[in-house]
Amino acid sequence: MPTSQPLPPKEKNLFNRILKCYEQKQYRNGLKFAKQILSNPKFSEHGETLAMKGLTLNCTGKKEEAYELVKRGLKNDLKSHVCWHVYGLLQRSDKKYDEAIKCYRNALRWDKDNLHILRDLSMLQVHMRDLEGYRETRYKLLQLKPGQRASWIGYAISNHLLKDYTVAFKVLEEFGKTQQSQDAPYELGELLLYQNNVLREAENYQEALNHLEENKSKIVDKQFWLETKADLLLSLGKETEAEKIITDLLYRNPENHRYYQQLEAVLKPENEEERLQVYESVARVFPKADSPQLLPLTFTTGEKFKQLVDKLMRHQLKRGVPPLYTSLKPLYKDPAKVKVIEGLMEGYIENLEKSSKFAESDTTDEPPTTLLWARFYMAQHFDALKQHEKALNIIEQSLEHTPTLIELHAMKAKILKHLGDTAGAMASMDEAQSLDTADRFINCKCASYMIRNGMISEAEETASKFTRENVSVEEYLREMQCMWYEIECATSYAKSGQYGNALKKCHEVDRHFTEIIEDQFDFHQYCMRKMTLRAYVKMLKLEDSLRSHSFYFQAARIAIQVYLHLHDEPYKAGGGVTNDQDATMSSAELKKLRNKQRRQERKKAAAEEKRKQEQEKSGKRSRQQQQKNQKNEDEADAKKDVEFDPEKLASVADPLEQATKFLVPLQLHCSKRFDTHLFAFQIAERRGKLLVMLRSLLRCDELADAGDRAELHVCKVRFAKKVRDANGVASAVSDVISQFMPKLFGDVEIENFNLKFLEESKKSLLHLFAGCRSMHHLDNGRKEQATDMLLRYDDGPDNIPTLQTCEAILDSLKQKEFGELAEATMLQIREKFRAWHPRACVFAAAPEPVEEEPVLNGIDEHSNETQESGDSAVKTSKPHRKSEVSDQKNNNNNHSAETSALIENHCSHGD
Template identity: 65%
Template sequence: MPTSHPLPPKEKTLFNRILKCYEQKQYKNGLKFCQILSNPKFSDHGETLAMKGLTLNCTGKKEEAYELVKRGLKNDLKSHVCWHVYGLLQRSDKKYDEAIKCYRNALRWDKENLHILRDLSMLQVHMRDIEGYRETRYTLLQLKPGQRAPWIGYAIANHLLKDYTIAFKVLEEFSKTQQVQLEMVYEHSELLLYQNSILQEAGLHRQAMEHLESNQDKIVDKLSWLEYKGSLCIELGDMEEAEKVFTELVYRNPENHSYYRNLETVLQPPSDEARLQIYDAVSKIFTKADSPKSLPLTFLTGDMFLTRVDMIMREQLKRGVPPLFISLKPLYKDPVKVGVIGGLVQRYIACLEEHSKFAEDDEETEPPTTLLWAWYFYAQHLDHIHEYERALELINQSLDHTPTLIELHVLKAKVLKHLGDTVGAVASIDEAQALDTADRFINCKCAAYMIRNDMLADAEETASKFTRENVSLDEYLREMQCMWYEVACATAHARAHRYGEALKKCHEVDKHFTEIAEDQFDFHQYCMRKMTLRSYIRMLKLEDTLRSHRFYFQAARIAIKVYIHLHDEPYQPGGGAKDEKESSMSSAELKKLRNKQRRQERKKAAAEERKKQEHHDKTGKKKQQVKNTKNEEDAEVKKEDEFAAEKLVSDPHPLEQAQKFLVPLELYCADQFETHFLAFEVAERRGVVLLMLRALLRAQCVARPTNQPDLHVCKVRFAKKGSFGFITPCFYVAMKPLWFRWQSPPLFPVKESNGLSDVVTQVITLHMSIIHCEEDMEDMNGSFIKSNPNSLTHVFAGASSVYRIDPCRKMEALNMILSINDNMDNLSIKTCEEILESLKGNIDFGKVPDDIILQFRQKCHVIFPRACVFLPPGHVTERKNDVNG
């Protein structure tokens, strides 16, 4: 459809050249052809202004581009080109909803424009507007029935909407219209497998089997064909054919565990001996395969288990296989098997030390390395069963034997970490890294241990050994989306009360997930062009649950806790964590810090002076280059300041920011108790009682065990909040004048006439029995403490609840905490550290006397003598200096 302001032939030719230059990414030439605008008659031509703006946007001049495109659109509102260009501009800024509106406006003036329809369909599937995507794809199919993409796109749309019958029929009709060329064999094979997967999802197993058999010769991916056929045979009950298929698959890959599970499903062996015959048959054919030897250990017991595990352990120890413990680790769920494995390796060590044999009656003599690997395995075994001191003693003995074995140093670091000796752990892992500086895994482990010990500068230096030259570590890690490092740094910063830096890392992790979600945009057309349709569907499903990943969960958890803390204790510019950090320094360290700051200030002043001098010296073109460079630098600074620590920590609405991180957790991590615990804490501070109740109900559903200490604390806090509001609305109205004397806002919505809503009151009253809060708070808390007297986490929850119910009983609550002893359940360094942080941070008991904190620290030090966190600050600094020195 022609525009309402058509161009003469000469100018029309120039305009077409602008379009061609844009498509070929020749932006400078495209701007030259925009000379149409120099003609006074066409200086306000809308489409030319829009295309010039779009070209400028590709060169980085975004503000000027938006100005031109909006001006062009204003001059020609009925032009589909102007609306399409405006949509492209919005899409480049990730404003997808606005771009979709622009494309729809463009289609009002040109309903059959293929380019606009394709762009619209990509945005619709990207934003998961699948209904709209199906409509757009159907329009494209009507316009271009001879092309492949419209057919495939329409089928995928129906598949995503679970309209499997139509999706399959569309692909069938498409296959009839195509003459498959020789070079298209693979694409046609993928299309057939995709069709079959649709039938399987629809539950049409018989039809799927017939489709698979009839197209066997056309499918070139024989592995997928066999896997599909095997699963369909099981669904249809054809166990004889399924046995043949999975036997063939096992022969193709004897290390695939799922094939063995399917074989067991098919054969249904009546006993463990019969199950074992399946694996023995495979082992005789594939003598070097590990899976048929190790998998039977999961179900064998007694003498059969002893014989098999003995054979495997001897073989692996002879070969010196470091991951032997990793392969046997799944067996450690059974305490009987743990005892068998421990007894075997003890006998190995005793005989190897005395006779250099696994057993006295063995004929073969083992080399000294066999004993070394036996020591190594046994140390891993002891570490796993929490006998850390014995494991450490054995590792030191092994290091005296072979001091250059890197695995021993890594294991020693791990054991010291479990003992809480983070300083010693860093020293051991650093020594391992020094033995092999080219090992990236050891380098990453070393950096992780340093971060855990708050040695961030050393960790940065260590990690930078494997980064690209002339690129800063932070920039490289952001580019590589190295989230484990960022989460570890965020944890360290939050632990040291550097909340701005912690939030910066958390937001960077969140940005990575946003970028990953946006990266799928490139595959909407690519996958249909390459016919990788099964992978495309899997990718879309993965992207829908992307933020369920553990890295996002960890970063979001840190961010929410920090924002909650900032709500409770708002950030004060010029004070806070920096002052606390400096106050903990010695005079020598503080002097060193001040000298470093002065050197940096002098260096900065010299650089500014040099830049100013260069600015005065250069003229003409040089001045323009300096200006352009400065603009680029300003853009880079602006990009870096996107997550400025000072800005993040100074946010005036921290609970709103916490809510942004919380929403994805509630959607994708609803099976995690901590998700609902954090939701309860945010809702409590927002004063929304119904959201508190919802979080409490959800937490109760997923709590494992059901007497979760944090769940009990939430119940007490909820009952405490509602103790004055659940009586009657009249009581609320009577107390209403007192609300304004309090700093916190009302807990319930205020209605001038009726006070608290009757519906809200009824809902809360109804659920009080469901969450077991109908009894008196003190009785409920007393029963909780009496039923869990030997669990540290439960005692702490009960003590904090005592203080919340009645602050006058503060010393009674603190004395409960001081009753800690090494016979308690749930006793760990992490738990004790959290309790210590709570006491120091005045979190659960208000202001705690220093002598109480010191007593708790000393008691923990007696139980965990190696743990650095319970040492006096001076001792920790000395140990860190020893490591750094």
């Protein structure tokens, strides 16, 4: 040992006990031993002991003290591998991985064959995906310690990850020879399957098949063995043998759709009838299996389809299977099938109402629940076809008969949501929730509907029925990484202009992903020990593309949009509301909002206080238990991260940099999504990077669907204008741009390019609006013309714009897309939208002013109705006040009732 401060035997012994205590997580005892050594004046500056004391303290959450001690220890004994190793471990626990690797390397300089250090180094390397370095370290470990399992496995994995399959296979083969199946049969089986995996990835199918056969008796996971064999036989074209295996598999589980695909691949049916026979033969053996009944619906047509779907629907309605619609949903891509289903279902309902039978010719009577489920299906059916009013009618009708069925209330809420009536939807979901407060699913749904209606504190209250006591809901859900909740909150905050809070939620989601990636660290060693290598390698691959998850995409979308907004209109501190909003808000409203905020804050403070008190109480009650939990708590403290501060987040100096941070993972993992490149364009536009704009534009162009074309057009025009207006562009850059211009625009001037687009967009408000925006962008003076075009939009029955389109347009007008608009114009536009979507809360006029508001001020209110509708919803949050909601709504809608009736007619005819 190269340490400069050797200890005498007694102290040496104590020191070894510190090490042991650290390994076994007995931190208190470890500290005791450290104290024993350090209290001896001769060794009070002993480097290694100081370092170990620091490391142990770090595990009990005392980070600063730990750093101080470890650094002091290192200073006292720079030649000690222990001190360097400890410093590395400390840095690692602080997630400074690069620093940690450097420390390990220093430690190895003093003790180059130290197994502990090499092992820790290798784990960091695989964690950071330095695969070459990982292989090198594992090679060394294998040379030094061939007697250990982990040495072999680690070296094999490192080669596998580098796609060096031959070496990986040989190492595993050698290692396998030392393993006896009677010791740990499952582990050996896993090892063999992992080895087989390596062969298959190397596309050595024949060899893999032989290997599989040879080791059949040793492999415990029989199902996976069969599945692998079937895959291999199919890859090798041995269909007759494959058929036998697939049949075996179907006997094990007739509900696995993949087996059916494979069976079809083997049997190669030539037409619909033969294909159907495949499934019928399985159905004969397993008459109760759903899959052989359900899957043929996807490929049969005409009479045959009708016959099959008729049988299935009757059966499931009779049994009262609520998710029947979910099973049939994939068929809704085919309008002909939708028609058949609708016809059959209408027939059932008519007959069931008349005579409690599916068809008049039937002999048996159906129970009344059959009719109920048939209606429930019909409501889902019409909702899917966007005939929401019809769906709502059916649900109302069913609720009259069965007012206590949760599914009906939940469905009603969903339909109302689709109609834009967020307040009504919330009320219905709350009703559903109140019918079974022990149902967590419905509780979550209710919370989510409350957030959508802008009532986050109420949502917290609802969610609190299922969260742990003594912990605030927000904190608990964050700890549980409950991302849907955080994303809903972020959406709601962003909508109401509380950008700091929105960003806070987005960053929390982002942090969950970071945490998940960091959590893999513990498994590098664990999986090797437990021999769960297949799962381990799968996990590594999953972690590599973790941020392709849709939760990340949603959070990133909100964050990027908010940051772009903050770039355009920097946040001004004060009250959590931007000054921009203050300006458009009447003083009374502002007061109301401020009051509301203050109320919320007070409520929060009170809740916090209560929580603390409770904690103290329970603390006294169970001191003992607390002591037992001390260790866990210590660790929890150590892990607790700094909270994000909304105020700070909203007032960042470099919003575009921040937006880019969210964009990078999207570009890496979601490069096939239009929005990814749209965001890239929008960021580049603000940074004035023409070529990045061009690059993003080209990607957008490749990926855009019909709806995306609208936004794409706006981007194109903005790009062309920017190019035209740009000065001092490097010649290389303009060279590149001119190469691509014809591809994007043909030979037309931008103005004409836009005129042509406007001409083609008469039948879609979404595209028309894009054209108007472009026109206004090219010439600021044409805002009257732009709004005029919007107002003159031809609302034929087939061209009614969706709720989302209208909402987006209204939002963008409020964000001053066309600059300041006359209040009368805004009102007109909103009226027009309301005629199309009479139930939507966002377009509803504000309720009659209650406080000191003069009536004339009413117009002013319209310009920020989101706030208002939020307020009106507050008043009606309790379900028992539901009648009030509808009354109010009726009042609001009275003058547009005629129009809405007309629209409804259109809707139903249109479909």
